[in-house]
Amino acid sequence: MAMSGNWVECPFNRFHRILPTRLVLHLNRCARNYSGLKMVRCPFDITHVVRIAEMEAHVPMCPSRKMEELGVDQLPRAPDPSKKETSDTPWDDEPDVPTYNPALYCAVNPVVRTLYGATASERRQFREQERARFRAFREASESARSLENTNSHAAATNED
Structure with missing residues (x-):
């Protein structure tokens, strides 16, 4: 498998030039076309394809083997x-907690919801209900804010 520039030569056909990033895919496809050749893949690197007779000489000299042997002790x-x-925490003593219900959460919080699979009139009615729900949230937050401002103003006048 000789390299020239960014291209790699196919071990099955020396006229095939492949980018290194595409080599594995090419070898899989090319191996099917050249099944008559007695070629095997290296156990350390699947991009190394050699003749069966050369495999015994390749394995001890394979650069991927050397890298693998160096990394074995470091893993x-x-x-x-x-x-x-085992955990010391008694999970059975934990309080029962209800499961999360996203539909319930969205209904009681200002979350935009969408109705799917309904007729046009049902969607229109749903949008009107959503607008009313958001108005109620806005009014509740404004009244809470005005109550908070009133309380902070009253506390400031009491300090004087």
Whole structure:
């Protein structure tokens, strides 16, 4: 597999020039067309395709093998799946909490909702109900804000 510039030569047909990013896909397709050739893939790098007779010489000299052997000791050990972590927290003593209901949350909070799969008249009626619901939210927030301003003004006059 000789390289020239950004192109890689296909091991099945030396006239095939492939970008390195497309090599794996090309090798899969080209291997089907050249199934008569006795070629095998390197166990360390699937882009290395060599003749069966050359595989024994390739494996000890493979650059990917050297990189893999260097990295084996550096990898963190995976936890043993047979050992289960135990927790001291008694989950059965937790209070019962209701499940989250998004429809209920959207109905009692100022969230824009859309009605799908309804007729035009049903959608129009739904939009009018949504406008009324948003007006009620706005009026409630304005009354709470004015009550807060009144309380803060009264507290300021009491301090004087």
